[in-house]
Amino acid sequence: MGRTRSTITSMAETPSTLRVFIDGPPEPGRDAAWAVFDATGRAARSGRSPPAAWPVASRREAVIAARHGRLVTLTVPPLPPGRAEAAARFALEDQLADTPEEIHIAPAPTGSWRWCAGSIAQPGFVRTDRGATIAVGPAQGDAPPAELALALARGGAGAPRTVRVDADGASPALLSRARALTGVEFVAGTPWHWANATPAAFAGAIDILSGRYGAEASRPAVNLGRLLRPALWIAAIAIGIHVAATLGNWLWLRWESAAIDRELTALARAAVPEFAQGSAAETSPTAALARRERDLKHRAGLAAPDDFLPLLARAAPAFAALPKGAIRSLSYADGHVLLDLQKTEPAQASRLQHELQKAGLVAIAAPTATGARLRVGLN
Structure with missing residues (x-):
């Protein structure tokens, strides 16, 4: 059905x-x-x-x-x-x-062996204990339908103990004959009518x-939320670990930078009297140490790295590449060489900056009305 x-x-x-x-x-x-x-x-x-x-x-x-x-x-x-x-x-x-x-x-769907029909003379069906349904023809005289007898013969160990006949006309002779042919007990039930089926029968x-x-x-x-929940948890944990690691690395670098600044400050206070007294408070510890080194070398009769001649010697290969007459003036002040260039080709100043950087110098260029001005030094 x-x-x-x-x-x-x-x-x-x-x-x-x-x-x-x-x-x-x-x-x-x-x-x-x-x-x-x-x-x-x-x-x-x-x-x-x-x-x-x-x-x-x-x-x-x-x-x-x-x-x-x-x-x-x-x-x-x-x-x-x-x-x-x-x-x-x-x-x-x-x-x-x-x-x-x-x-x-x-x-x-899956659900006892029951032979159901309006009467044994009408076609019906058999419902097994495993939920399977078998269409069967009418009874053959006092014998059960051939389809039911064949199914019981093939059932083997899975054959039922009893078969309930829910059909009108289930006489004792039919039940006895069916038991003799199949070896399975046949019992009479209530004649089947489709409207008397249970709600479970209709649902099944x-x-x-x-x-x-x-x-x-x-x-x-498909519940996408439930399906993707493990992947989302893994992604969230990975992002959390990445953020925590990035934050930890940033804090570590900040701590190292602060420690280096403290060491430089302590070293500058110990080596530079002016810095320790606070008279050079606006000067960084690095600049104070560089100035102290230059002063000590000058007292010893030595040239400091940012003196005029050492700077000029390091910049000479780059200056030599300039065309004749390109340098208008050259001066030195506060550890830097100041260079005024004639207005020639536009890329000359940037090319000179690049060559000076290759020599380990810092060159800052600024355009002027007559050309360009460069400030060359170690910092």
């Missing part, structure tokens, strides 16, 4: 479900048995009428007789819902009369509106 579902808008105060039993090809004027079920799954009323006279309900389901489809049992590996149909189609491809694209396959029936005919995608929704 399969089912299809649709939902419509109604003015009903409580949710209700209209289930229509389709035992033949549906036609607009063909009568069909129907039943209305309330929210608890209890059949409130039933009848038989054409589609135009069916009662209004908040939900409609078509209950399709099992004989209108082929029911098979397949064993496939665990697959997502979206791929189970494709696996079943591939397994049945050599058994299908039509092309695979023209056959609709609906997988059944094969849903024909599945796969490509489903109103909703069969693929389960």
Whole structure:
């Protein structure tokens, strides 16, 4: 027994479900048995009428007789819902009369061996204890349907202990004959009627509106937040470690720089009396030490690195590359050589700066009305 579902808008105060039993090809004027079920799954009323006279309900389901489809049992590996149909189609491809694209396959959910039919003279179905459904024909006299007997014979160790016959006409002779043929105990049950099925039976029936005919995608929704949460945590931890390491490195460098400044200040105070007395407070410790070194060398009759002649000697190769007459004036003051250049080609001053930097000197250039002025020194 399969089912299809649709939902419509109604003015009903409580949710209700209209289930229509389709035992033949549906036609607009063909009568069909129907039943209305309330929210608890209890059949409130039933009848038989054409589609135009069916009662209004908040939900409609078509209950399709099992004989209108082929029911098979397949064993496939665990697959997502979206791929189970494709696996079943591939397994049945050599058994299908039509092309695979023209056959609709609906997988059944998993749920005792029960032979269900309106009467033993009518086709019915068998529900196994594993949830599989087997379409069977009518009873063969006092013998069970051939399909049921074959399934029990093939069951082996998995065959049931008993089979309950939920069909009208389950006589003691039939039950005894079936037990003798199959070796399985047959017991009489309640004659089956589709409208008397339990809510669990309707919920566990094969849903024909599945796969490509489903109103909703069969693929389960993917929770991207849950899927990406581990990666986001790893990225956040990595970023946190990087920020902490960068901050720690910056603090370490700041501490080292402060320690070097303290050592230079202590050294300048010990070596330069003026710096220790505070008279040269505006001078940096490095400049005070360089000036002290120059003074001591001068007292010893030696030239300091930033004296005129040592500076000129280091800058001479760069000055020699200048064209004749390019130097207007040259002077020395406070450890620096001042150079005025004639206005010649625009790139001359920048080229001279580059050559002086290669010699280990610092050259600062400024344009003037007559050319350019360079200040050359060690710092």
